[in-house]
Amino acid sequence: MTDYSIKRYGEYSDAEIVERLKAFAQNAGVAFVSSRSFSEATGIAEATVTNHFGSWKAFCESAGLAPRYQRSVSNQSLFENLDHVWQKLNRQPRAKEMKQPLSPISISRYQKEFQKPWHNICLEFLSWKSGASVAEIEREAQVQSVPSIKQPTHKTRREISLSLRYEVLKRDNFRCVKCGHSPATEARVQLHIDHVVPWANGGETVFTNLQCLCSECNLGKSNRHIG
Numbered sequence: 643m644t645d646y647s648i649k650r651y652g653e654y655s656d657a658e659i660v661e662r663l664k665a666f667a668q669n670a671g672v673a674f675v676s677s678r679s680f681s682e683a684t685g686i687a688e689a690t691v692t693n694h695f696g697s698w699k700a701f702c703e704s705a706g707l708a709p710r711y712q713r714s715v716s717n718q719s720l721f722e723n724l725d726h727v728w729q730k731l732n733r734q735p736r737a738k739e740m741k742q743p744l745s746p747i748s749i750s751r752y753q754k755e756f757q758k759p760w761h762n763i764c765l766e767f768l769s770w771k772s773g774a775s776v777a778e779i780e781r782e783a784q785v786q787s788v789p790s791i792k793q794p795t796h797k798t799r800r801e802i803s804l805s806l807r808y809e810v811l812k813r814d815n816f817r818c819v820k821c822g823h824s825p826a827t828e829a830r831v832q833l834h835i836d837h838v839v840p841w842a843n844g845g846e847t848v849f850t851n852l853q854c855l856c857s858e859c860n861l862g863k864s865n866r867h868i869g
């Protein structure tokens with residue numbers, strides 16, 4: 643009885659299979675080919691490829707193709723890149739600044755991935771970094787349409803800009819200053835930006851009067867104030 647895989651193995655040369663893969667990828671206009679779609683289109687089984695090249699990855703690399711599907715870049719790496727740029731500038735980067743040499747990942751990659759305006763991408767980034775919800779950050783950052791919100795008792799507005807929020811998060815090492823919990827190590831931790839001297843008591847929205855508190859410590863603090 644003939645061993646089917648051996649027969650298959652002898653049927654193609656390495657170069658021939660590589661050429662088939664290149665042609666397939668070119669016709670389909672893709673940078674990645676799955677073993678399944680390749681075998682469906684060509685009748686060459688993955689086992690045959692593995693016999694020749696050792697692995698599907700090695701085979702794809704022989705043809706100059708990506709070994710697996712890479713989602714352009716993941717949100718994680720987009721956020722990490724934004725983090726680097728933000729730290730380099732020491733403020734919220736502008737959309738047009740997201741380009742080489744400052745940012746290895748261009749603004750178009752962000753727009754393609756998120757399909758959102760730059761401001762909203764920054765909101766999502768801060769949410770990812772602090773664990774707080776986008777809605778909360780947005781609410782706190784919103785400059786009210788009524789300019790008179792700036793009360794005579796205050797030099798600053800109640801709202802916390804994204805840049806200021808990031809500065810405070812960074813100074814406090816993205817941890818709650820009371821209990822030390824961090825969203826980087828515990829997924830459920832949400833960091834809020836708290837006025838040390840409460841806004842209602844005349845506290846200003848300035849770097850030195852702001853701190854990172856997790857939801858629990860923040861709640862504890864407001865309870866004490868109510869009591």
Ligand SMILES: [Zn+2]
Nearest residue numbers: 818821856859
């Ligand atoms: Zn805490």
